[in-house]
Amino acid sequence: MAAVVDQMMKTAEESKGFSFDNCRRNAFMAKQGVTFPTARKTGTTIVGVIFNEGVVLGADTRATGGSIVCDLNCEKIHYIADNVFCCGAGTAADTEFTTRMVSSKMELLKLRTGREGRVISALRMLKQYLFRYQGYVSAALVLGGVDVTGPALYTVYPHGSTDKLPYVTMGSGSLAAMSVFEDGYKLGLDEEAAKKLVRDAIRA
DSSP states (O other), X not given: OHHHHHHHHHHHHHTOSOOOHHHHHHHHXXXXXXXXXXXXXXXXXXXXXXXXXXXXXXXOOOEEETTEEEESSOOOEEEEETTEEEEEEEOHHHHHHHHHHHHHHHHHHHHHHSSOOOHHHHHHHHXXXXXXXXXXXXXXXXXXXXXXXXXXXXXXXXXXXXXXXXXXXXXXXXXXXXXXXXXXXXXXOOHHHHHHHHHHHHHO
């Protein structure tokens, strides 16, 4: 009986820690010329960052349906006004028509007041519309622009909640993009540095 217990204790001690059997197997298979599947990145990454004179927005161009890439050249940066643009993630139809509706309202506001619309005006229209539908309009947005108050950057969630931050990310690739921003962002960025940071965040 004691011998059996000793054997069990010895086996338990040997199994502690990491097992590198799969690493050795993978290395052997790689030498044999076997190619391994790589991770497939699907979904959307939209980002924005404020620099010293304005805002840089960025988005990838892939539209996906589940794990299938449906469109490689989907435009995800939408026109709101001459001084306001918006990136959209979520259901493509929802982001397209929500931003088109707000763009129309901003044009009417400009004609009525005779002044350039402010970013906060577009933000209010978007959040009120999305809140009314309680998340059933699947549009996650990054809104940015420059007005009389200076550059402004906001995130708008599908339920209508908003954040105002110096750099933002949304979409399924937002965590990887945020890690790039947190590492590379600093106050007083110039335009070229902001463009490079956005480019690196989208590629992450």
